[in-house]
Amino acid sequence: MKRRATLLAGLILFLSSFPLLADSIKLGFNYPQSGRYKDLGLQQRLGAFLAVEEINKAGGILGNKVELIIRNTAGSPERGVSNTEELIRQENVDMVFGGASSAVAIASGKAAKKLDRLYFGTTTSANATTGSEGHDHMFREYPNAWMTANALGHYLRENYDGLRYFYVTADYTWGQSSEASIRKFTNTTDEQAHPHALTPFPAAHMRDFSKALRSAEESEADVLMLVLYGDDLVRALKVAYDMDLKDKVQIVIPNISLGIAQTVGATIMEGVVSTTPWEWMIPYQLDFPRGQAFVESFTEHYGVRPTSTAATSYGIVYQYKEAVERAGTTNTKALIEALEGHSYSLLKDRQQWRAFDHQNLQTVYVVRSKPRDQVVDDELRSDFFEVVGSLEGEEAAQTLTEWQAERAAANKPPHL
Incomplete structure (x- = not known):
């Protein structure tokens, strides 16, 4: 018993x-x-x-x-x-x-x-x-921002090295860390040579984007880096298009999604360079x-x-x-x-x-938005992106030493 x-x-x-x-x-x-x-x-x-x-x-x-x-x-x-x-x-x-x-x-x-x-x-x-x-x-x-910036930096150094950049950045955690990471990997850490304008988050208005983009235009930069996301990115891209900035600068954004591209529209998106970990056309392009x-x-x-x-x-x-x-x-x-x-x-x-x-370590893809006629040729008018570069996860991510340095700067232990 x-x-x-x-x-x-x-x-x-x-x-x-x-x-x-x-x-x-x-x-x-x-x-x-x-x-x-x-x-x-x-x-x-x-x-x-x-x-x-x-x-x-x-x-x-x-x-x-x-x-x-x-x-x-x-x-x-x-x-x-x-x-x-x-x-x-x-x-x-x-x-x-x-x-x-x-x-x-x-x-x-x-x-x-x-x-x-x-x-x-x-x-x-x-x-x-x-x-x-x-x-x-x-x-x-x-x-993370480091990984996308590293992948983007590889592409931009090969294609836009030595040019002048202007950053329009959302003033919160992601925007700040993304801008810092992109500057590191594009050799644009000199803020005098490559200035920026901050936009409020989460309460930015159209006038905030107009003001920031006028500063970008006046700087005569070659590359316009829009460190924005969601509705903020949609608004800024539309303002930039209305100002004819697309004819004057190469527009680059750290992250893109199909939803944002569809909201902005194929005409405005054409030629924009960005990164993504995945979009629906990539499994077909890369099998x-x-x-x-x-x-x-x-x-x-x-x-x-x-x-x-x-x-x-x-x-x-x-x-x-x-x-x-x-x-x-x-x-x-x-x-x-x-x-x-x-x-x-x-x-x-x-x-x-x-x-x-x-x-999560994974390949980051650099993509360029396709011409409008190619986008709308898809039955759902959604074939926006062409892969123009990539960086595998292990190479894109911070090393243990770099990660521990970030932790130390925040007075955090060198482990989780």
């Missing part, structure tokens, strides 16, 4: 270490349904829902149905934090992901850590997300069959092409699934161990969750 009681107690203890043995596995999705990044948020949502649908049709995660529970951040770090706390405390989600603003992702990730849940950053590019503000519960799928299958499924489901932000949220859901299956549990500590150093290939070539900072 005593032996049976001991076995029963052991079995109960064993089962308690496997919190996935419930009716479902709940994923908390913290995204901008409204606000300046709402278009990016919609694509994230569509990508996440498609992944969940596919996984459930295939039997779920270790036999458990997956539920997606959503909250709207409206682009606010404060709402991101309150959403994260609510998702974990009230909805009992097993992990949280999302964020189209680095400030939202950073704040939400810290809230998740306090409550011992993983947080996967989606479209968050500030170096700080997995750098100075990084921690063991944060994993970032999207390339990634699994990426092509995702494009076709997404397009059939929703009647639109997927963007890089859709691919990011789709990939995160699948990576969480696979980590749970490798670990055999949804226990946070076990999942961190299952993710660290893990390499995989899903919608593109090889990717890896780097162990020391939890940054």
Whole structure:
């Protein structure tokens, strides 16, 4: 009898270490349904829902149905934090992901850590997300500003070396770190020779962009670097076009997505240079069959092409699934161990969750926007980008020494 009681107690203890043995596995999705990044948020949502649908049709995660529970951040770090706390405390989600603003992702990730849940950053590019503000519960799928700037710098040094730059930069975490990184990799750190204008964030108006772009025009720069994103980038590109700046400078932007390009329009976008980790035409240009299958499924489901932000949220859901299956549990500590150093290939070539900072290492593509007639030749008028350069993840990312220097500058320990 005593032996049976001991076995029963052991079995109960064993089962308690496997919190996935419930009716479902709940994923908390913290995204901008409204606000300046709402278009990016919609694509994230569509990508996440498609992944969940596919996984459930295939039997779920270790036999458990997956539920997606959503909250709207409206682009606010404060709402991101309150959403994260609510998702974990009230909805009992097993992990949280999302964020189209680095400030939202950073704040939400810290809230998740306090409550011992993983947080996967989606479209968050500030170096700080997995750098100075990084921690063991944060994993970032999207390339950071350093990686995109490094890839962009390789291309720009080859094609626009020695020219004068002017920066128009959103005055917040991502804008500041992106400008600093691009200056480093384009040899334009001299702010007298390569000046900049800051625009308010998140409350910039058309007059702010007009003022900044007039300064750019007066500088007689050769390259106009628009360190902006979302609605801010859309507005600035339209103002630049109305001012005929496209005829006077090469316009470059650190990050682009199909959604932004579609909002701006093919005529204005033509010739603009940028970077992206993924867009729907890249699997066809570079022959990634699994990426092509995702494009076709997404397009059939929703009647639109997927963007890089859709691919990011789709990939995160699948990576969480696979980590749970490798670990055999949804226990946070076990999942961190299952993710660290893990390499995989899903919608593109090889990717890896780097162990020391939890940054996803992946190829960054430099793209140029195609002429309008090529864009509209696609049945959904969405064939915007041609790959003109690339840099693999290991080469694009900070080294351990560089990452530790960033941490030291912020008075953070040399480890997560």
